[in-house]
Amino acid sequence: MSTPLERDLIRQSAATLAEAIAEGEVSAREVTQAHLDRIAEVDDRVHAFLHVDGQGALATADAVDASRAAGELLGPLAGVPLALKDILAMKDVPTTCGSRILEGWRPPYDATVVERLRAAGIPILGKTNMDEFAMGSSTEHSAFGPTHNPWDLDRIPGGSGGGSAAAIASFEAPLAIGTDTGGSIRQPAAVTGTVGVKPTYGGVSRYGLVALASSLDQAGPCTRTVMDAALLHSVIGGHDPRDSTSIPDPMPDVVAAAARADVRGMRIGLVRELTGEGYQAGVEQRFREAVEILEHLGAEVVEVSCPHFDYALGAYYLILPSECSSNLARFDGMRYGLRVGDEGDRSVEEVMSLTREAGFGPEVKRRIMLGTYALSSGYYDAYYGQAQKVRTLIQRDFDAAFAQCDVLVSPTAPTTAFRIGEKVDDPLAMYLNDVATIPVNMAGNCAMSLPVGLAPEDGLPVGLQVMAPPMADDRLYLVGGALEGALRDRWGHLLIEEVPSL
């Protein structure tokens, strides 16, 4: 049982907590401890965490409290704890990527994102569950068991970052880091009634992010409010010389945009290809209502067509497996993690093979095989080469659409959270969850998902996706902030406050 104070602490936004810590109304240790207590209380049912680092988190909190006591100026999120997706390297803390093959590995270095979180005084509570190597849309492909959706524990929390989204939605953490290769931040945000942002490709350093598909991966914030996402985005974003694909230009001021929260005079494009067939009725309904609200707020809404989005999923499932088949080659049992069959009489090849056989789950093996095939001599042009051409066409569709509109919108996911076990044996059905989120990754744009209500037919959260051009991440926050404000005014509270207590 939580005391009223603790319950209050865990339900606050990160911005509110940061202010309270800065003002001395509460200590960073108290805030961190409250979340650790919450994890201890509910995580056996949610299973958002793979590893909890209470000691490390409290040490950071104490350092923040000491800085404050010494009169030092605190960063905007100092002392507010965070849950880290288990795909980011964190020094001396187990990093598994949801896979058996990395069991026992403790990285000797911090990812750039982790360095920046530490520098900002953000206590890291632990590592969150995910589909193995971020391959999946339900977190059921984790080697360590699925995460449960706090809205209905029998349902999936989305994936691959289901752990981070569920940690936010169950008040185990006010902030989380996810990674998004084809929707792994946004789709979990949509099905858990939270906010998730995939920054512009190159906007957040990938150094220390264990690669799934290098040309698509991007880390970003998972929060309960648009402002919290902006604050976290500005902590982790910006140029990093250790990532060659990191953009050297200064990032747009997302915090100012979230504060301005204004869509007056904006042109918002409705993507024709991302509605209709395959989209659940209640999802479409809540989406349309939200678009009407944006119109009321002063935006002009137009319909746009992006004809090549229809090929995005197919092209994505060639590019991603191709890159991942190469990225995952290093997990061979030679240097770190699991090693199987090394009994002294087997060759290197046999040990590598046995290790990979035992260490990888079925979805990982499926994609490695797909990618190996797509890159093979004689097939490269027809598969990988063609997919890259489709990618260019998708970028051109976006260019044309952004010539007419400031942002584009769509439902984030075609359905609300489905039941655990429902699609796990049907890869194609699983892949279709990301049909609306994948085009953004293919083009390197930025996008946000934010909650726009519960679907009438099942009472589960629906997400709306806002898409903006590269390095125009601030537009996501202008639209997201305005829409969140209008919905809060309409409901009298944030949607997340309707989540059942666990």
Add this chain to the structure above:
Amino acid sequence: MSAPIPYADAVAEFEPVIGMEVHVELGTESKIFCGCPTAFGAPPNAQVCPVCLGLPGSMPVMNAMAIESTIRIGLALNCSIAQWCRMARKNYFYPDMPKDYQVSQYDEPLCVDGYLDVMVPTDDGPMVVRVGIERVHLEEDTGKLTHAGGATGRIHGADYSLVDYNRAGIPLVEIVTKPVIGTGALAPEVARAYVTELRDIMRGLGVSDVKMEEGSLRCDANVSLNLPGAERGTRSETKNVNSLRSVERAVRSEIERQAGVLKSGGRVVQETRHFHEDTGVTTPGRSKEHAEDYRYFPEPDLVPIAPDPEWVEELRSSLPEQPSVHRARLAEAWGIGDFEMATLVNAGVLELVEASVAAGVAPDAARKWWAGEFTRIANESGVEPASLAVAPADIARVEELIASGALNDKLARQVFEGVIAGEGTPDEVVAARGLAVVSDDGALLAAIDEALAAQPDVAEKIRGGKVQAAGAIVGAVMKATRGQADAAKVRELLLERLGVIDN
């Protein structure tokens, strides 16, 4: 298995086609994708970090100096420089490769389509052969495996293997020639001359220390044979060619072996072969009949390379003098011809002669010492002349002593023997070994009298005007003074003694 046939017979019947793939480790301060040092000889795995160990999550960042060096090599080899190109991943599993892929270049190399003119010594004098350059590309080196136990030192049959990742991520430039045709019996010499010339260019550019014995220059020699007018034969790829001499021997041995195979009606297998320094023959390695599929694709962790054309022109205009131009200039200054120059180049002593001349030694004397005595000593001890402990200043000093009459040629050789053995400077060796020319006329006259007494018949001949007979007496005196006399002086004194006028 068919026996190799003699070289002369092999090249009389078949036309050899050679191709060279040379890997050069760049001498950059840091590795290609991280800040780790590149110095040779550190304890195993002391120069590693998450990036060159390929730890999960780590990412490469391109070393700008590696790009610059590759472009300079390309320019020196008369290549075109790509205006836009990418690195590519070469995928295959091997424990010396931390990521199980090598970041290399595939269909978009940085430099393409150049040539290098090399000079080959022939019986009719030096001949210039133009070797076409297919491509010059940049890649990362792998780690180094040491296989313990087992008889062969290879991975198969080893008890266990150790891996050192210090070398992993050292920038490597691969230089691939076009097939070199029409060289006939000279193919082995052309191969050697090419690698020698390439090494000199690298050294002149200052991009690598190009030490074949430390592996900073590694060479694979491709050889195929065909009957005149027939289609190109199947080629083998010989590895482990670790010295200039081995380049020549390996090509020669491969020609003899393949000719034997073809002559007996067999078929040359497409494979890698391993050259053995001790036996001078190659043995089969990995079959390449079924080419491994490396599944190349553009490296998504690195941005494309787009060298600014203006910068490339700056690099071009600041290239050092080409070795061939440099040699022509030296030959003129020293007053020597192509043949003498080719001798110095083939002996690997050109730079040493140059340094000695710069230290004040007369060009003829510097050539004589390096191409003669020092090369002989180096060959006897199985080392490169450059590694002998004799400095240009030592040669200058010994030459001074010869000019002043304090040393003669024989003594000078003994002085160098001492210097090379580490006994000190020439003056110290002269002092310690007591190597001064005997210039005391009294002592010499005594020795002359003794020799004349021992050979009265010779003395009589000389007195009779047969001056050429004096050699026997001079020789005896030199022997008696253990070489420490000036032979000209002895002869002068002898003739004076006998009252004979030398004409």
